[in-house]
Amino acid sequence: MKEVLVVILCYLIGSIPFSYLSAKFLTHTDVRSRGSGNVGATNVYRTSGIWAGLLAFLGDLLKGAVAAWLGLAMGGSVLVVICSLAAVIGHCYPLFLKFRGGKAAATAGGAVLFLMPKVGVILLLLFIAVTFFSRYVSLASITVAIALPFAAYLLHYPGEYVVLSVLMMLIVVYRHRENISRLRQGSEARIGDRG
Numbered sequence: 001m002k003e004v005l006v007v008i009l010c011y012l013i014g015s016i017p018f019s020y021l022s023a024k025f026l027t028h029t030d031v032r033s034r035g036s037g038n039v040g041a042t043n044v045y046r047t048s049g050i051w052a053g054l055l056a057f058l059g060d061l062l063k064g065a066v067a068a069w070l071g072l073a074m075g076g077s078v079l080v081v082i083c084s085l086a087a088v089i090g091h092c093y094p095l096f097l098k099f100r101g102g103k104a105a106a107t108a109g110g111a112v113l114f115l116m117p118k119v120g121v122i123l124l125l126l127f128i129a130v131t132f133f134s135r136y137v138s139l140a141s142i143t144v145a146i147a148l149p150f151a152a153y154l155l156h157y158p159g160e161y162v163v164l165s166v167l168m169m170l171i172v173v174y175r176h177r178e179n180i181s182r183l184r185q186g187s188e189a190r191i192g193d194r195g
Contacts, residue, residue: 003082006074010067010083014090014107017097018059023048026055032100036189039094040102042137046189057106063087064110072115077160084111084164088171103175105141108168112148115161119151135190138179145172 019039023031027048031039034047041060045053064087071083091107093099113120123144130140149165173180182188 003075003079006070006079007082007086010070010086011090012095013067013070014063014087015094015096015101016059016063016090017094017101018063019044019056019102020097022052022055022059026052032097038102039097039100041106042191060091060102060106061110061113063091064107064112065114066110068111068114077158080115081160081164081167084108084115085167085171087111088168092171092175103141103179104168104172105145105176108145108148108172111168112165115164116152116155116157118155119148119157119165122151123147131191136183136188137191138176138188139183142173142176142180145169145176 017039019041020031023029023034023044029048031037031044031047035043036046037043041053041057044056064084067083067087068080071080074083088104088107088111090101091104092101094101109120109123112123126147127140127144130143131137134140146169148169149162152162152165179188
């Protein structure tokens, strides 16, 4: 019973819409009706500025880290996988925003940084490099998501963490399916474009 309650708590933590809240409180805008309409840090940055975007990013990152910590503290490696996924799913389908959420890259990243810091640092550097050279945040997020399971495996993290990495990769790539379509069409917004 305790484990079920922890998983529900992690979903609720993941559901906290930091992107919506940061834009609402700092610039009095509803990020759902601006830019791409996505409830994520990149859209907040484009539509509400760097400080709102940074606050949204850090909040989303923290959700994943807290969920991973709770899972590890309350039940070990299996529960940590379920709790991390619960937070990621909560971010994508938040209870507090009628299940219309973001794309989970930052929330997944928070869990990775907490559970697999070496992988987290490597993927953060990869994210920065892809973003710098391509100016596509979505491409960087997709690239990092695909690289995640390989990095976890090659750096010899536990099998449960590799499984978690695969599942998070699938969720992040799926949530970016519209971005992938726009990237193929050449219509995806680059970093620096304003909403």
